[in-house]
Amino acid sequence: MPADLWPDPNALGPVTDLYQLTMMAGYSASGMADKPAVFELFVRRLPKNRSYLVFAGLEQALTDLLRLGFSDEQVDYVRGLPAFGHVPDSWFNQLRTFKFTGDVWAMREGTIFFGGETVLRVEAPLAQAQLAETFLLASLAYPTLVASKALRCVQAAGGRSLFDFGARRGHGPHAGFLCARASYLAGFDGTSHVEAARRLGIPAIGTMAHAWVQAFPTEREAFTAYARTFPDSTTLLVDTYDTLEGVRHAAAIPETHAIRLDSGDLATLARQARSILDDAGRPDVKIVASGDLDEWKIRDLLAGNAPIDAFGVGTELITSRDAPALSMVYKLVAIDGQGKIKLAPGKKTYPGAKQVWRRLSAAGHFAGDHVTGATETSHGTPLLQKFIHQGELTGQLPDLQSIRAFVQSQSHALPGEFKNLDSAQTYPISYSDALEEEAARLGLTAG
């Protein structure tokens, strides 16, 4: 029988690195499994070309964290691993009934954040908090990458529509779901991914591929047949043979709502297409562009006044070739109330549970973030909220539309220089005296 590598969402416990399980067993053997621990999740440095990130994936991560568990079959497997030969039965029995019972603080989904800021904090018995690491990183980093790329596209598109066309270029079929959601929450207008659109309740977009045009004897027949079946949403792909000839064919079809350009010099073709359409008395027909687009290409097309009404973004959205991986980390910052810090050259970090306070200028723009200990107070808005208390959600999670609105309000509050696509900016972040003193006291801030 072929291996089926679709995970079971109700048995995600072992969707993790083995060392999380060895450490859990070891903590248990050492009487430390239930010590109160604090781990924080953050991105140490932003990727090249990024002046900010958009926190995304929280809803799925929290949902899955609360159901993280192990099937009997999975526990038996771990028990059978040679390394676990000396681990007592009692630990495997605990694994069978594993449930996350800790607290989770996090930035609201859709928050714009910066390098070095805690975006999520787990306060839980050590063994539980440890298990969550791989899972949280794998669940949060990717949607954050996509949402961040998507907001850059939205900022570049200056109000034109944007559609997620990434499904086929994802890292496996599941990535398409994550990309559709993350791009929509960052301001995209819809996705070509049918099942994602259905599950999320967002617009599904799409009309035809080149194969449609090729399947008919002529382009004209292909267009006519399409318009007959979909008279209310006829978008015609015009570049299968000769693009401008394709535009003329599309202009002659009364049902045509839009044409799509998918190759060639999009700026020139869009201008030529616009002329042909206008001359044919079809100023109503919109122009959609696609084909290896990213935020820079969108900006350049619009800077050159290309008459494009909507953009489809695929590969560069779903895999962000300029920043395909995010070095998000999850670090132990306290255990038993004692601050902890890993000593590593060039990686200054602060011990203990933290809060991030965002300050606004008089004009309502982000004016700098201030990081304090979690129990300190400061001015500005505290960005980390408690989402899970003792293993239960503290309330309903924000819905996708409200996350989307929140991202747009944040985008407006982000100072203009952080939207510049040509040079990455560093956002001002300061640390409280108490944090500086505690770090100095631990003698670990050198470097």
Next chain:
Amino acid sequence: MPADLWPDPNALGPVTDLYQLTMMAGYSASGMADKPAVFELFVRRLPKNRSYLVFAGLEQALTDLLRLGFSDEQVDYVRGLPAFGHVPDSWFNQLRTFKFTGDVWAMREGTIFFGGETVLRVEAPLAQAQLAETFLLASLAYPTLVASKALRCVQAAGGRSLFDFGARRGHGPHAGFLCARASYLAGFDGTSHVEAARRLGIPAIGTMAHAWVQAFPTEREAFTAYARTFPDSTTLLVDTYDTLEGVRHAAAIPETHAIRLDSGDLATLARQARSILDDAGRPDVKIVASGDLDEWKIRDLLAGNAPIDAFGVGTELITSRDAPALSMVYKLVAIDGQGKIKLAPGKKTYPGAKQVWRRLSAAGHFAGDHVTGATETSHGTPLLQKFIHQGELTGQLPDLQSIRAFVQSQSHALPGEFKNLDSAQTYPISYSDALEEEAARLGLTAG
């Protein structure tokens, strides 16, 4: 209720671009849905830095293709989309009972292939073959990227062990499964991903993170506690505080099997660690290295004689930053027995169903591939085999161990220059006279 974006493996029909469904409905309305069609899947040009690719993901892709279908809920959703307002009931009813009934030819999983070669061919009623596009691309491109990167690492590692540590850096939690399998079939020795190891029956690897060391008052206590719980597989992470001091602590623990270096100048640290271990009478203790490794770093470490016994590869394996996306395409090449080709500048392709013949030199090395029409014969080994006949597997799919052995034999047959990491090579591919003539006859080979 939070949106749950885990797909249902038994309802993957709409895990696709919307235009596949509009085209299906349109083909049906135009009386073309059942016309025999041939689509071929290939990579037009290899990514920069790649002289070959390793075909992977076939088992999952075929398994899912054979169960591709739609739940009633999903069909009702599509029916409710405004664009589908004019599509007749009969089509939605067909969708409810959709089943793939065509044939699939493909290269065997693990085959080394090159740009422009058909790696998979679908021969099916037009509507069915069309639906498969997004799904096949999303299922095959990513495992192929990982397996290709992994084999490059294997070739660079010259027999040292390699472990997949990528789980946390994948594009969502599902990518970890795909990466574990694709890297193992390309010659990796195991994965840190517990559930993937369990499902695949491959070695699970891992011991401790920095958090383990930090959770104890001293490194020495942390190491001792670990050795007590896991006396048979004690690998100690030595770089939490002072790396060489960590090596000394590890050397003093009788159970230590290996140490792991995860930061710093790995070549120098490995040499110093080896000396410390040898001087302490512990030549038996192995050295494992990890931390942003890729095939170039592995090669350089070994070229400098760094005494490293095993490598853990994470981010660069699971997201291959130098080639994170693969432009794999799926093109209509024939319908109703007539060859089809899209005219596009600089993209010469050949019409009709094809076969790829691999020729070997007297020494057993790959000597060039020859592409013919599917019904032609040639010499060499035909690489495309029939895996699905009329919607059923033609036999048992190869198991993972035999795929892995096949990749290794292919790697041996690959001429040395294709393993050079510093310059990408172009493999010789020729086309049959019949293909050239048919392409010329269609008048579409210009450019």
